[in-house]
Amino acid sequence: MLRCTARHTHRATRRALNFNAWSRTALPLFLACSLALPLHSQSAGGSRQAAPRNPAGESSRTSVSPAPASAIRDRSAASDNGSASTSGGPRVPNELGRIPIVEWHQVVDADGTYKVSRERFLAELTELHARGYVPISLGDYLDRKIDIPAGKSPVLFTFDDASPSQFSYIERNGQLVIDPKSAMGILGDFIKKHPDWKPRGVFCLLPAAQVGHAFFGDKGIAGQKSEWRLQKVQYLAQQGYDLCNHTLWHAQLNKYSEAVVQEQLARGVMAIDSAVPGYKVRALALPYGIWPKNRALAYGGSWYDRKSKRDIKYNNEAVFEVAGGPARSPHDPEFNARKLPRVPLQGGTKLKPTLDAMDKPGPMSRYVSDGNLAVVAKLPGK
Secondary structure, rough: OOOOOOOOOOOHHHHHOOOOOOOOOOOOOOOOOOOOOOOOOOOOOOOOOOOOOOOOOOOOOOOOOOHHHHHHHEOOOOOOOOOOOOOOEEOOOOOOOOEOOEEEEEOOOEEEEEEEEEEHHHHHHHHHHOOOOOOHHHHHHHHHOOOOOOOOEEEEEEOOOOOOOOOOOEEOOOOOEOOOHHHHHHHHHHHHHHOOOOOOOOOEOOOOOOOOOOOOOOHHHHHHHHHHHHHHHHHHHOOOEEEEEOHHHHHHHHOOOOHHHHHHHHHHHHHHHHHHOOOOEEEOOOHHHOOOOHHHHHHHHEEEOOOEEEEEEEOOOOEHHHHHHEOOOOOOOOOOOOEEEEOOOOOEOOOOHHHHHHHOOOOOEEOOOOOOOOOOEEEEOO
């Protein structure tokens, strides 16, 4: 039986971000989440919450490999300085360039540790759009099907911890509507005003965490009702957003036995399946960016659910770390979906320096589409 010893968000030691956006070195950033107790007891003894009853089916692992060399072509019109753009002209296609996997936590009144203000969140969306970035899905990325217009660049949004600030409902005239002040409300309104963007992003979920971090809020926290939780998860899947495992209650995986690690990950998958039956969870976001002692358990494992009398298996094709800078293109021979760096945004850590660095010549220059899925465009000499 699991026990959660921490009571509140940000128990781990806070560290100031000293993050070089174009560095490949993963920095130790302790993310904001709750090491949580269960939402409520479902067991006869009234102890920890039983896992949701609908287990997820086993998903098969997809091998992600670089595109064949025959499908990669030089862009002879480009200069050979490694830049992703030309001075005063259109961006030069470079589909071996880097892709920012942007990471948000709470979207609230003011910037802070693991927090960005609503105004800043909107400003970051606006800047990404102005610079020619287009949100893509996790499947687009892993399956090497980044189908965006020529000259545009992909960005992958990730939202960790399932807090009410990310997705809240309010009741208006007897109807549930998305709170326009929540991240989903802000993003949804932005997409309506910019139809070249589609609803895309990855929500890394906690099903049973404290202080409202349980499928975006429960027990009246931040005005959110427990019965709304599954509706929110279902809505995300229906709209085209991806659902990602973030463990059951944000366990720091290196502190626990292999059995507990597998239970945390399997029950996270089960909870998602309880909301969206049959949903294939393809990714894990590591709590605090910390791996289990046995790293293989982050990729796959199983746990026996005594209630359903079934082995619940999980299989993560992708694992998100907490920092590290822009990620490699899936066409890059060194691409590794099982160790994906991200660009965390909070407090004093801004998006602009990363985007500026990606607009400069060099190995961290941005991915730019040629608009042709059949061909991988690269800069000369690459």
